[in-house]
Amino acid sequence: MLKVSNELIDFVIISVALLGIGIYGLAVKRNAIRMLFAVEIIINAANLNLVAFARFLPNSAGQTFALFSIAIAAAEVAVGLALIIVAYRMYQNIDIAEFRSLKG
Amino acid sequence: MADAAFLAIAVLTIGSAIAALELRSLIYATIALMGTLGGIAGFFLLLDSPFVALFQVAVYIGSIAVLILFTVMLVRRELIFKKIEDQRRRWAGIALLLVFLVAIGAVIIDSGIKSVTTDEPQVDYREIGSDFLTYYWPALILMALILAGAVTGALVLARREDVESEQRAD
Numbered sequence A: 001m002l003k004v005s006n007e008l009i010d011f012v013i014i015s016v017a018l019l020g021i022g023i024y025g026l027a028v029k030r031n032a033i034r035m036l037f038a039v040e041i042i043i044n045a046a047n048l049n050l051v052a053f054a055r056f057l058p059n060s061a062g063q064t065f066a067l068f069s070i071a072i073a074a075a076e077v078a079v080g081l082a083l084i085i086v087a088y089r090m091y092q093n094i095d096i097a098e099f100r101s102l103k104g
Numbered sequence B: 001m002a003d004a005a006f007l008a009i010a011v012l013t014i015g016s017a018i019a020a021l022e023l024r025s026l027i028y029a030t031i032a033l034m035g036t037l038g039g040i041a042g043f044f045l046l047l048d049s050p051f052v053a054l055f056q057v058a059v060y061i062g063s064i065a066v067l068i069l070f071t072v073m074l075v076r077r078e079l080i081f082k083k084i085e086d087q088r089r090r091w092a093g094i095a096l097l098l099v100f101l102v103a104i105g106a107v108i109i110d111s112g113i114k115s116v117t118t119d120e121p122q123v124d125y126r127e128i129g130s131d132f133l134t135y136y137w138p139a140l141i142l143m144a145l146i147l148a149g150a151v152t153g154a155l156v157l158a159r160r161e162d163v164e165s166e167q168r169a170d
Helices: A008-028 A032-056 A060-091 B004-022 B026-046 B050-074 B077-081 B087-110 B125-133 B137-158 B161-169
Strands: none
Touching: A008 A032, A008 B004, A008 B026, A008 B087, A032 A060, A032 B004, A032 B026, A032 B050, A060 B050, A060 B125, A060 B137, B004 B026, B026 B050, B026 B077, B050 B125, B125 B137
């Protein structure tokens, strides 16, 4: 396929919508795992933007950067889930309002 | 103009993103999150980037979703099904979402992006591979080290020292 039938603006709008949903989730939810979901959605919106602009420039650097971004996101999820498990073990809860041993 | 495949994937992605945040059960929410990530992989295919799409499927649906599912199963049963949120913050969050969508959407629609189309051929994935091994090789090695460090750190964090010392006492 030589020409994409969709325009850049379509992908950017989807990306903005996903970013908005992710910000809503981060603002509203107090469940630690759900907040991790929201972060994942935001990262994916960013990756979608990178690949979309890489296709329309066209330039391979965007795709390369998206690959790096996906790999770093995998590391972030592993560490985030480990932190959630440790916090759950300490407080027997996944509500972030209960994680208050650092509160003065 | 967007075609039918784009619209179908858009509905799947946005719908399951909302479901991932709003479904009561965390297990169903994880499965909905898989739908979002798969939809993003579909967008990558529409953008003629099959390499990134397959990487997305392998990393996100293959490993991250399974990792999240197992973590959810470690949590107590009643916490999985309990919704933890404030009603007031919910309306504030929806207001924030709408303000954000209108502001960024207005900026984007007003900008020149609307008229961008391309007739150029897609980027060859061989080019990405050779970029990785020539120009980006320090970043590639650094990424491997970061991944190894992150996985080791996660294992060390999640280890239970009390269980091990009990076993040693036996």
